[in-house]
Amino acid sequence: MGISVDLPYFPRTGLLEDVAKVYESGLKQGVTLFAPRRHGKTSFVKHELLPFAAETLGWQTIYIDLWARRDVPDLALVEALEAELEKRQSGWRRKLKLAKIKTRAKTPVADVESTMVPVGFEAEDALENRLAHALAAVVDGKPTLLVLDEVQALAGVKRENFVAAFRTALQKLAGTLFVFYTGSSRDGLNQMFRIQRAPLFESAMALPLPALGNDFVDDRLAFLADRSRARVSRKALRDAFVALGGTPEYLNELVLTLLIANDGNVVKALDSWQAAREKAGAHIALEGLRPLDHAVLALLAEPKHPSVYGADGLGFMSKRMAGQVVKASSVQGAMRKLAKRGLVAPTGRTGEYEIEDPVLLLQLRADAKTRD
Ligand SMILES: Nc1ncnc2c1ncn2[C@@H]1O[C@H](COP(=O)(O)OP(=O)(O)O)[C@@H](O)[C@H]1O
Ligand SMILES: [Mg+2]
Structure with a gap:
């Protein structure tokens, strides 16, 4: 960005x-x-x-x-x-x-x-x-x-x-x-x-690469405090790190956004960080996807979502598609297409996929919120 x-x-x-x-x-x-x-x-x-x-x-x-x-x-x-x-x-x-x-x-x-x-x-x-x-x-x-x-x-x-x-x-x-x-x-x-x-x-x-956690966020806060008078909420920044999928690169960018804006509002900084990414073409394009593809993504973006092929998962997707019946075989086809576009990745467990990119997750979760 x-x-x-x-x-x-x-x-x-x-x-x-x-x-x-x-x-x-x-x-x-x-x-x-x-x-x-x-x-x-x-x-x-x-x-x-x-x-x-x-x-x-x-x-x-x-x-x-x-x-x-x-x-x-x-x-x-x-x-x-x-x-x-x-x-x-x-x-x-x-x-x-x-x-x-x-x-x-x-x-x-x-x-x-x-x-x-x-x-x-x-x-x-x-x-x-x-x-x-x-x-x-x-x-x-x-x-x-x-x-x-x-x-x-x-x-x-x-x-x-x-x-x-x-x-x-x-x-x-x-x-x-x-x-x-x-x-x-x-x-x-x-x-x-x-x-x-x-x-x-x-x-x-x-x-395994040990996940960075609150101590990493606190370290970034100390970095900010050294260089800016902006007051940044510890909790807000910790939450943001979770929302960013625990990705250090994105937290660093968010910290720089806060620093440059000289404003401690994390939610605002998160918005402008995302906007800047979109402008730079770094947002993830979902053009050309069919409603079922969107429904699959929406389900995968839900924290602790049920299996995409189980009754609960199919029900979730059907609800998103105005009650249209969703068959497991069509979901399979959609999944293959999404994997080909790099939007989902196999988890390693047979037939299971996930959204790996935290930016896409963030995008989809923001979408889900505006729908509710
Ligand atoms: N331990 C860390 N401390 C601070 N920043 C980090 C750390 N690990 C990664 N980053 C940030 O994330 C960016 C991407 O990390 P990188 O090592 O290139 O990831 P990968 O090799 O897994 O794709 C780095 O340029 C840096 O800004
Ligand atoms: Mg690398």
Whole structure:
């Protein structure tokens, strides 16, 4: 929404310790951290995990964002590792050459870069071989943490053996190489778990991202109090955080909205935050949906709603559609369409879906209120 100032990071109590325990135990080579987008996975990695691994443990660290190149995640993974390798090797060569230059003296330093030979990779090498080679060469016997951010992108890999080859390469480096996977798309993950690619995660321990709660809200309040005279109700801001689905990014934006407005009215700020999002095209478009689709969404937006396929759920939807009879089979069709548009996501329990995006939830709940 145009506000790109980052508010201070708020630590995820206990998570880092839990991750460290898994690696220390030697029982699992990897840790998976799955949570919806914008909930703070990357922030945790960058603010806590990577510095801890590099500075406290003295490990090598490699961070690869697979989301950025989700169209070719396999190539992205291999190229990132090769780039890392090249960076290290050229660093080496540069040091060697600089040492030589210093003894010989007077060669302009600019020449050093231009005379560097890039590390060559045979173009015809199978991607699987390049992967195994680059991974082993990067690790090079040193304790290493490899972070694969948004790993579900690998579910889209078209090469049959790629993920299996990756797993084999990882296993060979067990004890030296540790992996941290983050993921958010449930659909992608379900897919990865369902198909033969699941074994990738057998060697990994799933840890939950601890939810941020009132202490996080209170920390934001203290941040506000330091910078603004506006009086902000603690309860109102805590309620807003719940309404925002516990999404730290949105609470940060709300806090900035309060700060800029220099007005402590949380409800007003929530409205202008939403309006700003809509203007920025970040609201969720529901155009082109049929009444049944809307009814399904309305039901899913209800807190503690009954099953969409049960009598209560069908009754709720029928009421929303002026008494029209709703069949479970039509609901199924509507659900598929909504999932395709990314409006609902499977929960992991067969046939069950939910609205994952807090903004959509907020929108739908606001709609429900104006209807009542
Ligand atoms: N622990 C945290 N403390 C403060 N802000 C956070 C925290 N985690 C996330 N955020 C906010 O949410 C935004 C999105 O977080 P991010 O780590 O990118 O989420 P994800 O990787 O899960 O999609 C961050 O830019 C930051 O503003
Ligand atoms: Mg992220």
